[in-house]
Amino acid sequence: MPVPAVGAYTRGSRSVVERTKMTTTRRDLLAGALTAAGAAVTPTLSEATPANHDHDHDHGGEHQAVPSDPALRAKALESVLVAKGLVDRAALDVVVDTYQHQIGPRNGARVIARAWVDPAYKLRLLSNATAAIAELGFGGEQGESMVVVENTPRVHNLIVCTLCSCYPWPVLGLPPVWYKSAAYRARAVIDPRSVLKEFGLELAPDVEVRVWDSTAEVRYLVLPERPAGTGKLSEGQLAALVSRDAMVGVSRVTPAPAGA
């Protein structure tokens, strides 16, 4: 597999280097994410308006009662499919709940912890991730072809889907809102260091950043560095430390606080 340069990103066989300087702030990124997700999933906005709120006066355009275009289109599609009897709304809810609450990123965390404690497994994971992940019983839709990329003291990997929201469901569950936002999808490629900084992860200048562009064909998962001081932890305890964000590459794994 070709190794992309600093600030480069890879989508299939293409590798592009972008060096445009961005000045967008974390607030801008999050605002973009919320806009992309639609007002329906921005409770802070909807809850800010009391039930008995009087709408006979001017708010200067601060209300966002109408969901975003993608949210409206998804709702319209669901309504049509349900009306035609092609989809059962309850079945949809079960699928969403399964990925949101029952799978989530815990499967991925188990994969990472196994790689940390079992060098032979780690080698298999890095050479054929799909098969190695299947060893732990995970796989299937949205995870048919997996690639795991390893963070080291000199290399940091970041995952994005620039086209839409391709994401390894069997190991990470459903993608978070910010992952699907236009702001993240564009800026992760153009200026990954600034994006990481806004997530609270500031990388040293000599750390190479590799941005991997997931597609419908290939989904990536980051193998984070095992934190120092965790030598005595069990595999299960290690898995508990691994966050979704670390496996997407927007954060590191940190050891549990003393006494935790």
Ligand code: FE
């Ligand atoms: Fe996608």
